[in-house]
Amino acid sequence: MTTMTLKRSDADVAAEIPDRSQAYRVVKGGLVDRRKLLDFSFDGTSYKGFQGDTLASALLANGVHLVGRSFKYHRPRGILSAGSEEPNAIVELRSGARREPNTRATVAELYAGLEANSQNRWPSLAFDALGINALAAPIFAAGFYYKTFMWPASFWEKLYEPMIRRAAGLGHAANAPDPDTYDRMHAHCDVLVIGGGPAGLSAALTAGRAGARVILVDEDFKLGGRLLSENQWIGSQAGVEWAAAALDELISLPEVRILTRTTLFGVYDHGSYGAVERVSDHLAVPGVHAPRQRLWRITAKRAVLAAGAIERPHVFGGNDRPGVMLAGAVRAYVNRYGVLPGRRIAVVTSSDDGWRTVTDVLAAGGQIAAVIDTRRSVPQELRRAAESAGATIITDGYVAGTRGHLRLKAIEVVDSYGGAQSIACDCLAMANGWNPIVHLDSHLSRKPVWNEHIHAFVPAAMPLGMVAAGAATGHFTLADCLATGADVAADAAKECGFERKLYPVPSTEPESAAHTPLWRSPRIKGKAFVDFQNDVAATDVELAHREGFRAVEHLKRYTTLGMATDQGKTSNLAGLSIMAELTGQAIPSVGTTVFRPPFTPVAMGALAGHHRGKEFRATRHVPSHAWCEENGAVFVETGLWLRPAYFPRAGEKDWLESVNREVNTVRSRVGICDVTTLGKIDIQGRDALAYLEKFTANPFGSLPVGKARYAILLREDGIILDDGTIARMGENHYVMTASTANAAKVMQHMEFCRQWLWPEFDVQIASISEQWAQYAVAGPKARDTLRGVVDPEFDISNEAFPFLASANITVGGGIPARLFRISFSGELAYEIAVPVAYGDALWRAIMQSGTPHGITPYGSEALSVMRIEKGHAAGAEINGMTTAADIGLGGMLAKKKDYIGRLMKDRPGLTEPDRPTLVGVRPVDTSKRLRAGTHIITLDATPSLEADQGFLSSVAYSPSNGHWIGIGFISRGPQRIGERVRAYDPVRNEDFEVEICSAVFVDPEGSRMHV
């Protein structure tokens, strides 16, 4: 340890200038590695700490208490705790792409080169201009948003909100993509032990020795919990040594997995748990191939909740001043980190354990200024150490206020006679009892209950399979922690089929958890904070009470009590107790709010894991993908599929020129398009037809083997579910297609009908979408092209294989294939399918065979243009709101059979004559471009919602017509062919005349597909 001292010219200034020599580090002791000196910086100033420090302990070792500014009032704030409950010491870590806001300094592990910065201050931490908010405190009281910034309304977005966000901000997220990777693990175990303190270690040892598969998680980087921070003995060992020995034994047990730096953040149904492991947060840069963090999804038969407890602050004026800390935290800094958080430390306590702070501080060479016990009588043996050290001892007194600007200088104490005195100190340790951590056991909406004996909420009905032990149940003594941990773990192991075996619990020193809380000081000088992170003061709770927001959920929302990122870990009970006092109720009658996951904030990156960028979801490639890539296709993402959108050729100036060329080539010669993305479903069985008849809205009874038919599927509420084709490949064998987007949904629906509605049918269905590659070959030369690949024994002439024919054939000399004469483009067209392994080869063969005929590959764009030219409905028309009648297919529906959606399609609203119905639209001035989403109104109408007559669902530039065309839904559309209306588009400021026309823009007689 360096012992260099600073030369101080001005004592007052020196007190506020951080000492750079770890001047507050005690000479020896603690669990830090003094051989490993680490450099780090805070707000640009360099400091030194040791391996084993947290950022908080290292700052305290250097005398730095001031670490942040508060949320609303920009009050100077210091370090309150030594754990994950910290509400004040919220800092920004690292820089650049790894910058990480809102991290608690009390859990950030120190590493060489750590860069930390304070938040929510401007221009600097010591001089924060927005500190004037504190002077304006009255307007920032509870509900200030609702009261102050109401008028004028237009100011909210432009002025108030940005201003408030700047003033009441937290840290800043990185501007660059996170350079690190995040991992995800699934794990199963018999007994999950949550917390590695004495109760958790005792539980893990008991279950592990029984042979159970155990996972032990602890958020700290070192196992031991409070044992690391207290001077306690277990048997003949110091608590720390016992914890180390327990760890060694656990490591030796083959079925035990230990996860440190791992926060169990959520409890979910049926024994599912979420945890995040900070694999590399303690390193400047993660190791090669190591993730930054790892998300664990743990499934456990039993869980032992040994999460411990959180100490409660006292509520008095200026209880937020840097230097005011929890007593357990002071002991942690002294015992675990070898740091004295002050030169003269005072203690205010309402419990016996607060007095331990006196002994520990004195043992570390510190000075005790005073001990204020709020209780009337204090056992003599507790007082002895403080008395012999010459400290002022006040019983039946309390702290009313504090003094000091950026750091505590004195406390204002009131004694039992009401006499006030000022006691100089630079650190105040607060002990006001402990709250069991009831967060995790209440994640499944099980509310904790009030325990009168320990003045705290304890777990009540636990989630199935979970049991609590130790301080988490309000058993605060070390002996109880060890005993209850072992006991519940022995039961848990037995319930998992292992022998229940209890080992002797080691002996501990006698210990008292006696405690009489003081919920707030009777007289308060200055602002007394209840919720430090959200700047909620005791007066805000009073205001909420005066204004009638007394129910616990109202109190929470009106004051924002407990709504900060710490979820009120140190504040909720203080708020409840004050409300209880004001309303004359008992605390449990006020109630408690519900805790929700996560226990502490979890980085979005950890939740996303590997699912980032292109790995967000799987990418599905069509069978022709390799060829398309080789030939310069431009791809488009449709759901998971990457489909070729168009195939640009040299000299084409934009996508439209390429698409027009593809359309023209299909309509004049021949084109090929990969339609493998369609859902393909195989239906077989004796009752296949009977099943299909109930499932489809149009009749299939008359469909012979070797024919295909367009199929309409309705939902039970009468709206179209999807459309496709069904081909009868054999007597009891059908093959159906569904649209790309609805493939999975249609399959699920078909299984529902088969298994649940009509289980008697002898029919089986299977998705064959992945098994068959399918291509559309369309255009006048389609047949000539296919003749080059279809084996010669199959006659595909128009006479032998007419429109809507289907057949099992072979291609390329015996490769099984399916051929369907169906047309989406309106041209002579086929769809040909082969097992997917032959997909690439078939595509190349067709391209070769079609070359003499001038074949072009075409993508989803040309496919879409041609279907709009033919007025075929697709996703924009079958949009979950339209009926078969709406898209002009009402006449196709069966009259003589029962089918899904039969009755509901005739609901009055769906059969209303004014309903918008599918028609075509063309611009009167053919140079105009139509836009999807454009509304239709009459020529003389004033645009309004009432005047709206429908909209355009799909538009395209039609190379076949030489202008833009559209299809859409217009009220009574089919009866208004030839009428001129207005295409009104307020979004793009367009308004021009269009003519309603047939939705079929090419070959209205439909003769081309029959040739």
Place this chain on the structure above:
Amino acid sequence: MRIRCPHCGERDNGEFSYLGDATVVRPDGMSASSEAMHDYVYLRDNPAGLHRELWYHGAGCRSWLVVTRDTRTHEIRDVSSARDVALARHTGDAA
């Protein structure tokens, strides 16, 4: 959540999707009335307690399942193959 599929064993709920009430029965056939169909499509009870509901094991065996779940605690009392339940119900109708 964990659901014990009768075919696949206990699986994570990410493999399943939820449909809803398994106690409503589709009014089948040409004689069904619009009123009965309306009730089947739209009317649902929202019980606090045991509820029989349909789940689909889409990422597993593609079975539809009837899950008996306590809506207050998510405790699952029973998981059966929907087809078996439907067949038993149809047999019951005939008897």
